[in-house]
Amino acid sequence: MTTTYEDILNLFRENDVQIKQLLRAQQETERRFQDTEREQKETARQLKELGKQIGRLGEKFGSFTEGLALPSMARILRQQFQMEIISPSVRASKAGQHLEIDVLAYANGEVNTAYIVEVKSHLREEAITQLKNILDRFRAFFPEHRDKRLFGILAAVDLLPTLRERILNEGLYVARIHDGIFELDTPADFQPKAW
Numbered sequence: 001m002t003t004t005y006e007d008i009l010n011l012f013r014e015n016d017v018q019i020k021q022l023l024r025a026q027q028e029t030e031r032r033f034q035d036t037e038r039e040q041k042e043t044a045r046q047l048k049e050l051g052k053q054i055g056r057l058g059e060k061f062g063s064f065t066e067g068l069a070l071p072s073m074a075r076i077l078r079q080q081f082q083m084e085i086i087s088p089s090v091r092a093s094k095a096g097q098h099l100e101i102d103v104l105a106y107a108n109g110e111v112n113t114a115y116i117v118e119v120k121s122h123l124r125e126e127a128i129t130q131l132k133n134i135l136d137r138f139r140a141f142f143p144e145h146r147d148k149r150l151f152g153i154l155a156a157v158d159l160l161p162t163l164r165e166r167i168l169n170e171g172l173y174v175a176r177i178h179d180g181i182f183e184l185d186t187p188a189d190f191q192p193k194a195w
Contacts, residue, residue: 103115116153138195
């Protein structure tokens with residue numbers, strides 16, 4: 001069989017059709033890839049925004065819990081520990097370092113003591129480390145209180161009994177909510193640790 005000019009033209013036409021089909025398929029693949037890339041960017045943007053919203057919600061819930069705890073804790077700090085000054089939401093910065101305290105209470109004179117209260121809605125293990133870290137760093141940020149005895153209180157809405165025992169063993173006071181009011185939850189023989 002001999003190949004004619006017409007056979008060669010037909011072969012080129014078929015090749016041309018196949019090349020055009022491949023180009024269309026490649027363009028469709030590129031379009032789908034771009035659509036997928038746009039969708040991924042949009043999903044990432046939405047996840048970032050959702051993260052921000054969750055963070056703001058967590059801050060609001062934390063502020064709500066702190067606000068709920070403040071009247072009860074102020075009463076405890078005044079009546080049981082004779083604190084004169086009670087300051088909620090104390091923020092300090094020094095040499096590029098920051099310290100945030102939910103409640104700072106202190107008394108001068110004969111009492112000469114300070115208390116740091118950390119308030120949590122759902123207390124977890126890391127809250128113990130967090131409060132101890134604040135207690136350890138406190139005098140660097142507040143040298144005017146360096147001669148005071150310093151104690152820590154973890155106040156929580158929700159707290160596992162095993163975690164309560166761990167907090168007490170660390171020498172920290174525990175306060176829990178009962179009938180909408182925070183109360184100290186420490187045994188009579190509890191010996192707090194002074195920092």
